[in-house]
Amino acid sequence: MTVPDAVSVIAAKRDGHALTDEQIDWVVDAFTTGGVADEQMSALAMAILLRGMDRREVARWTAAMIASGERMDFTGLRRGDRSLPTVDKHSTGGVGDKITLPLAPLVASYGVAVPQLSGRGLGHTGGTLDKLESIPGWRADLTTDEMMTQLRDVGAVVCAAGAGLAPADKKLYALRDVTGTVESIPLIASSIMSKKIAEGTGALVLDVKVGTGAFMKTLDDARELAQTMVALGADSGVATVALLTAMSTPLGRTAGNALEVEESLEVLAGGGPADVVELTVTLAREMLAAAGVDVDPAEHLRNGRAMDSWRSMIYAQGGDPDAPLPTAHHTEDVLAADDGVxxxxxxxAVGVAAWRLGAGRARQGAPVQAEAxxxxxxxxxxxxxxxxPLMTLATQTPERFDAARAALADAVDIGPVPAGDSDAMSATIGGPLIIERVTVGS
Known part of the structure; x- marks a missing residue:
């Protein structure tokens, strides 16, 4: 058998051919170990973006990414004499998307283990770990033993993925981010699912965002991504379902690290913005159903049990759930230019403004402001x-206000107030939050 080489693999995909299993296995392994140069993998990623991959190719690419590192195993996770089911959730990223924060403890409050390996923000989308790190003392890096102990004792853990989990993905993502290939549906699907399958969760619920603030701008692209990921999960024995959710309007009322923690606490206390509550409860219901638990998850938001799980989760990772969250020294309001609706x-636009105020980063590893x-x-x-006032901008570095205001220059449309019932008018603007449910074969 002829051993593949980087140039022939790139040329095959460039010319629209499906890559063989041998080509995929070789190129992913060789890239991970340094045998394929960054510029060669960048060329292949662009060819994949332009030419696509069929289902077999995506499945094999995902399997090769998983094989590049270690796999976690939660099958022996028990609490007393009871085996604990594990369910995870992943969002493709949006603005104001703090759903993991109330969701993980809410699901854990029903006796289901939630191993949430999360990431940091890059560009206009915020990172769950960045948000939680605004809590004094909280730490993202846990050993496998610490993670297993917390899952057994608390039920929920949100932490950073270890370096040994799908290292090919980490290396490839850094290239995709700087070569304009982030939007490739096969590469997005394999990136997400390689980590989630390697993580070892028993079931997975995906929140695939669609709209101006999402990576997937159109419903067709979001549906294709969801179908691809659901199929990958099913093929690997992970029960997977996806929801398509709206992301043209930001979620909740805040974008920023400590601001989003504050809003999540409102939800856990039984309040909070209606859209954040709706999405949290809907995803919780899907996760609990996957674990065989049939309940109304909103009950534990009302009675405080979800908040108890939150406090235990934060405390277990060194955080102080009673400590005040950091607040910005500098704020400015953006005012309405007209009367209307x-x-x-x-x-x-809101996500870019928050990023420019210091809540996000332009490159991996750069610091962020908890307060911005x-x-x-x-x-x-x-x-x-x-x-x-339409919006309030917050930052520790007031020289950032001008750039943030520029991002928001066309962010808000105000129209004339139509005649008729105002409640009916409000209901017609924006459309539903939950657009579609995607399962195997749908």
Whole structure:
């Protein structure tokens, strides 16, 4: 058998051919171990972006990414004499997407283990670990033994993935980010699913965002990504379901690290913005159903049990759940230019503004400000008056305000107030939050 080489693999995909199993296994392994140069893998990633991959190729690529590192195993996880089911959730990323924070402890409060290996933000999308690190003392890096102990004792853990989990993905993602190939559906699907399958969870619920603030801008692309990931999960024995959810308007009322923790605490206390509560409860219901638990998850938001799980989860990772969250020294308001009704609040613009204020990073490893971000006071359907605050910008470095304001220049549309019932008017703006449910074969 002829051993593949980088140039022939690149040329095959460039010319629209399906890569063989041998080519895929070789190129992923050789890239991970340094036998394929970054510029060669960059060329292949661009060829995949332009030419695509069929289901067999994506499945084999994902398997090769998993094989590049270690796999975790939760099958022996027990609490007393009871085996604990494990369910994870992954979001493809959006603006104001703090759902993991209330969701993990909510699901854990029903006796289901939630091993949530999360990441850091890059660009306009925030990272779960960055948000939690705004809590004094909280740490993201846990050993495998610490993670297993916390899952057994608390039920939920949100932490960084170890370096040994799908190292090919970590190396390839860094290249995709700087070569304009992040949007490739086969590469997004294999990146997400290689880590989730290697993580060893028994079931997985995917939140695939669609809209201006998401990586997938169209419903067709989001549906294709969801179907691809659900199939990958099923082929690997991980029960997987996906929800397509709207991300043209940002979630909740805040984007920024400590700001989003504060809002998550409101949800755990039984309040919070309606859209954040709706998505949290819907995803929790899917996760619990996958674990064989049939309940109304909203009950544990109302009675405080989800908050108890949160406090235990934060405390177990060195955090102080009672410590005050950091707040910005500098704030400025963005005011309404006209009277009328808000017809659009652009998620991407809000995300970029929060990033420019210091809540996000332009390159991996750069620091972020816990205090920085955007709080919006109105959502589509709300009536406003000229001069009324639409948003409040927060940062530790006030020289960032100009760049943030520039990002928000066209973020809000205000239209005339139509005649008729205002409640009916509000309901017609924006559309549903939960768009579609994707399962195997759907």
């Amino acid at each position: 808000v017809t659009r609040l652009d998620a991407m 971000g955007v709080r919006w006071h109105v959502v589509p359907g709300d009536r406003v008056r000229r001069g009324q």
